[in-house]
Amino acid sequence: MFVIIIVVAAPIAGMIYSALFAPGIDSMLIEEKQQKLIQIGQRMDESIDDETAAAIKKTVMTRSPSDIDSLQLQLHDRMLKLSYQYRGVDIGYSVPTIEQTFSLLPPRWPYDRKLENGIAEAINSKGPYSQYFMDHMGGLLLHVRPVVRQNDIIALAWAREMIPPQYAQSRNVRRTIFVITMLGLLGGIIGTIIIIRNMVNSANIIKNGLVGIQKDFTYRLPSVSGEMGEIAQAINSMAEALEEKAKLEEQLQRSERLAALGQLVAGIAHEMRNPMAIVKATVQLMQKQYKDSSEMQQYLDVIKEQVDRQDKIVKELLDFSRPSKSLWEDISLVELLKSVITFTRPYMDQYHIELSEKYQIDLPLIIADGERLKQVFVNIIINAVQSMPKGGQLMISVYSDEQNVYASFADTGSGIADEDIENIFNPFYTTKYSGTGLGLAISHNIIAMHGGTIAVTRSKDGGSIFTVSIPIRRDDDAASNIDNR
Structure with a gap:
């Protein structure tokens, strides 16, 4: 066991040492080279005597090719002497004011952009x-030193040295070996921890x-891998069954409440209608x-107006409690909607509503009571227009799938609050000052009699989207229930 530990630990210790201390050694070598470049820059600065400084200033003033060539010869002699002492280092002078760079090497040396940035x-x-x-490609060491005479920068002396690619490759290999070794040692521990944690x-x-x-x-459990996932899936299936049961119980309770409410409303409406008629x-x-x-006559007009208003409310109460006998027939939902739009168009124009229509081609026919559906669509359109008193847009779309035909009404109005969406189809619930709260409740009942659904959501723009779905084929049981009422 001791031998195994030594055999395994020795190379690991060597790699750890290499990873921890080799970068320090590399930094020392780089620092040594950088100090050498600084020293070269100082010597290049010192090599610019008064005569050469005067030549630089003259060249800057005249910018003549002959002066530039003469200056290049003077600087070339100084650079040549230093290059013999510092082999492998590229040195040069730059005079930015005349955009001239003097170097022993030809132009387009690698990293010329780095030199320009350094200058x-x-x-x-x-x-x-x-x-x-x-x-x-390896790397670059660069040092740029301004040549200052009489508080003016007349030139810049620079020295640069390329670092061979092997240097970077060696460093990367050391790091890779260290990382792989450490990952191998920690892999087993981490794997065990992950399994237990999962x-x-x-x-x-x-x-x-x-x-x-x-x-x-x-609520549903998120997906879980392995055998635990099978358990989670079984629990979700059980939850779906419980949810469906709760929905059925809620629908049954709602139906019972509405039936009781309908009887009460019918009695009240009947008692109110006779005195109002008198x-x-x-x-x-x-x-x-x-x-x-x-x-x-003015006073009588006021009384008559209020009597008509109360008579309208009584009629809505009776419609809610005792819907009239339905007339079922084959209907094109698109044609029915177009007829509704025809007589509601003036109302929309009055409020400057921009109407857009989008109808699917070759929609299947539905078996429905057209007049009752018109009542639903008129109610939805009026509500949409009233939510946009200063104008807006109303988009009506009709489309279908294999089972249902859908009519969507999307407006750009003020929208419906989340707390109102839950109750908006309940009788006598309204957000309008003068509303009775029966329009959407009656619409909900009409669509339910057709075996369909009506729902409302908020759009991304803040408006409301009412979506009505009607089965392509009417439910026979629902139809018989309607006909018997």
Whole structure:
């Protein structure tokens, strides 16, 4: 065992040492080379005597080719002497004001862009600038030193040295070996920890999921891998069954409440209708009797207006409690909607509503009561227009799938609050100041009699989207129930 530990630990220790201490050694070598470039820059600065400085200033003033050639010969002699002492280092002078660079090497040397940036940094900082970087070609050490005479930068002396690619490759190999070795050692420990953690997490997910389902049947467990996933899938199936049962119970309770409410409403509406009819007949008689009195006619008009309003409410109550007998026939939902749009268009124009229509081609026919569906669509369109008192857009779309035909009404109005969406189809629930709260409740009942659904959602723009779905074939049981009412 001791031998195994030594055999395994020795190379690991060597790699750790290489990974930890080799970068320090590399940094020392780079620092040594950088100091050499700084020293070269100082010597290049010192080699610019008064005569050469004067030649540089003259060349800057004249910019003549002969002066540039003469300056190049003077600087070439100084660079040549230094190049013998520092082999492998590229040195040169740059005079930015005349855009001239003098070097022993030809143009387009690698990293010329780095040299240009270094010269710009030295000019901006008015002091020496050093840079070191690595890439796939190896790297570069650069030092730029301004040549200052009489507080003016007349030139810039620079020295640069390329770092061979083997240097970067060696460093990358060391790092790769270190990383692979450490990953190999830690892989087993990490793998074990992950397996245990996944098992614990899966158990916690199932436990929390059961608590969530206990509170809300619509909650579902997220997908879990392995055998735990099969358990989670079985629990989700159980939750779906419980959710369906809860929905059926809620629908049954709603139907019972609506039936009881319908009986109560019918009785109240009947008791209100007779006195209102007497009041209306009396008003009509008084209008004839006092037709010469304008003041009396004004009062009678007010009474008649309120009587008509109450009569309309009573009619809505009776429609809600005792829907009229339905007339079922084959209907094209597109043609029915176009007829509704025809007589609601003036109302939309009055509020400056921009209408868009989009109809699917070759829609199947539905078996429905056209007049009752018109009542639903008129109610939805009026609600949409009233939500856009300053104008807006209304998009009506009709499309289908294999089972249903859909009519969608999307407006750009003020939208419906989330808390109102849950109750908006309940009788007598309204967000309007003068509404009765029966329009959408009646619409909901009509669509339910057709075996369909009506739903409302908020659009991304903040408006409302009402979607009505009607089965392509009417449910026979629902039809018989309607005909018997």
